[in-house]
Amino acid sequence: AVKSDASGSYQLYDADIKDTRAERRALDDALKNALESREFELFYQPILDLTTNQMWGCEALIRWRHPAKGMIPPLQFIPAAEESGLIGPIGDWILEEACSTAMTWGLPLQVSVNLSPVQFKRRDVLASVKKALSLSGLPAHRLVLEITESVKLTEEAVATLKRLKDLGVSISLDDFGTGYASMSYLRSFPFDKIKIDQSFVRGIMDSPDSRAIIKATIGLAKDLKMSTTAEGVETSEQLNALRIAGASQAQGYLIAKPMPREEVAAFIMDARKTQLSRRDEKHSLH
Numbered sequence: 001a002v003k004s005d006a007s008g009s010y011q012l013y014d015a016d017i018k019d020t021r022a023e024r025r026a027l028d029d030a031l032k033n034a035l036e037s038r039e040f041e042l043f044y045q046p047i048l049d050l051t052t053n054q055m056w057g058c059e060a061l062i063r064w065r066h067p068a069k070g071m072i073p074p075l076q077f078i079p080a081a082e083e084s085g086l087i088g089p090i091g092d093w094i095l096e097e098a099c100s101t102a103m104t105w106g107l108p109l110q111v112s113v114n115l116s117p118v119q120f121k122r123r124d125v126l127a128s129v130k131k132a133l134s135l136s137g138l139p140a141h142r143l144v145l146e147i148t149e150s151v152k153l154t155e156e157a158v159a160t161l162k163r164l165k166d167l168g169v170s171i172s173l174d175d176f177g178t179g180y181a182s183m184s185y186l187r188s189f190p191f192d193k194i195k196i197d198q199s200f201v202r203g204i205m206d207s208p209d210s211r212a213i214i215k216a217t218i219g220l221a222k223d224l225k226m227s228t229t230a231e232g233v234e235t236s237e238q239l240n241a242l243r244i245a246g247a248s249q250a251q252g253y254l255i256a257k258p259m260p261r262e263e264v265a266a267f268i269m270d271a272r273k274t275q276l277s278r279r280d281e282k283h284s285l286h
């Protein structure tokens with residue numbers, strides 16, 4: 001029944017909630033179906049090693065190739081997958097797919113995989129990682145796991161991270177500087193790498209504050225024996241500034257965009273050829 005005035009607005013509110021819930025259930029079903037129908041796909045974004053000027057590796061970034069809606073970016077479905085718990089099986093698939101793809105690259109590059117905080121809380125991440133490594137045959141030292149400050153570093157979480165490191169896997173702190181507790185976070189666990197968030201890189205040329213934060217982060221990382229990757233590098237000016245500041249690696253559209261498995265394979269083949277010809281040049285000098 002249609003009510004008037006104040007109660008009418010309540011009814012509208014109720015209807016909105018129902019809509020949202022129905023939409024949400026539909027999204028959960030669609031996600032479950034997407035996993036079964038293999039609609040998820042990993043893109044790979046090359047990362048440049050600034051000390052050698054060669055490829056360091058790639059970050060795996062999930063996409064949903066929806067049959068009707070086209071390519072859907074992760075921020076539009078990962079949160080729902082986290083709430084429904086589906087991130088568990090999706091996360092296992094991501095690990096297995098990324099590790100087995102890295103085995104096809106023909107160069108011993110690193111592969112970096114994002115871990116959801118929910119995977120940490122609800123899943124046996126250690127078992128998932130061990131399984132992905134043994135199924136693919138990827139040596140543990142080629143796998144990097146990225147976590148953000150949204151993972152609560154409880155005693156249990158720290159113990160899990162330590163056991164992952166004992167396997168030979170590296171642990172990277174993603175989006176550094178955007179969370180609430182960056183400094184105490186660094187003190188809680190010996191990360192191998194800090195990824196400097198793209199919001200700071202974006203400001204490196206024009207904002208003295210961003211530049212100061214980047215410089216300080218790189219210096220801090222060095223003292224803590226951690227390496228640094230600058231994210232979101234879009235211009236050669238930014239890349240130069242990051243080189244001068246001493247960043248270990250750079251990642252961003254300037255170097256390459258995230259691309260499908262086949263395209264990144266071709267990109268790596270090219271990188272391999274230039275590395276080989278550089279080596280030949282060196283040899284012919286002697």
Ligand code: C2E
Nearest residue numbers: 061062073074075094114115116232233234251252253258
């Ligand atoms: P992230 O891990 O910080 O990934 C970097 C994001 O920056 C990616 O967005 C990438 O496409 C984008 N990016 C790279 N270079 C540039 C650049 O030069 N300029 C700009 N403007 N953007 C750049 P994407 O792929 O949309 O992923 C967004 C976030 O979604 C990721 O942030 C990560 O937190 C999450 N995510 C992506 N893939 C996965 C996954 O497989 N599992 C989990 N749990 N989360 C994922």
Ligand code: MG
Nearest residue numbers: 059114146174
């Ligand atoms: Mg990441």
Ligand code: MG
Nearest residue numbers: 174175195231
């Ligand atoms: Mg990031």
Ligand code: MG
Nearest residue numbers: 148174175197
């Ligand atoms: Mg991010």
